[in-house]
Amino acid sequence: MRIVASKGLKPSMRQAGDFCNEFLTQDTSATVQIYAAPEVTAVTNQNYLTTIHTTDTLVAFGYGFSWVSNQVQLVSQVYGTVTLNNANGITYNSYSQVNASLAGCCAPGNWTVQVSNEYSGSANSAAYPITIVQ
DSSP: OEEEEEOOOOGGGOOTTOGGGSEEEEEOOOOOOOOOOOEEEEEEOTTSOSOEETTSEEEEEEESOOSSOEEEEEEETTTEEEEEOTTTTEEEEOSSEEEEEOTTOSOSEEEEEEEEESSSTTOOOOOEEEEEEO
């Protein structure tokens, strides 16, 4: 981080060529955490049931979500990772809920759900385990 401080010269005291000498600079560093990763506290289907089918809408509840843009990752040790965002499946965003249409994108089996928001960069929530059925 670069901090720039003025010497406090009055405009009438400035002379031609003084511009480069008018500012003092000092380098410093600081660790700043703007937003932490979101947290998923429950996952249901569109009817708020814990049985999630391959064609259901997945509803993730928690906190730290963005009301504008979230990303849902479904991770399976068998099938890999499926990523849903505003362009390909997320149908609703709020600070405490994200809805994502599965539309057959995930095979039946054990998966985990992770959510990241536009603020947390690449930081995902902790993995929340679910089972998807046919």
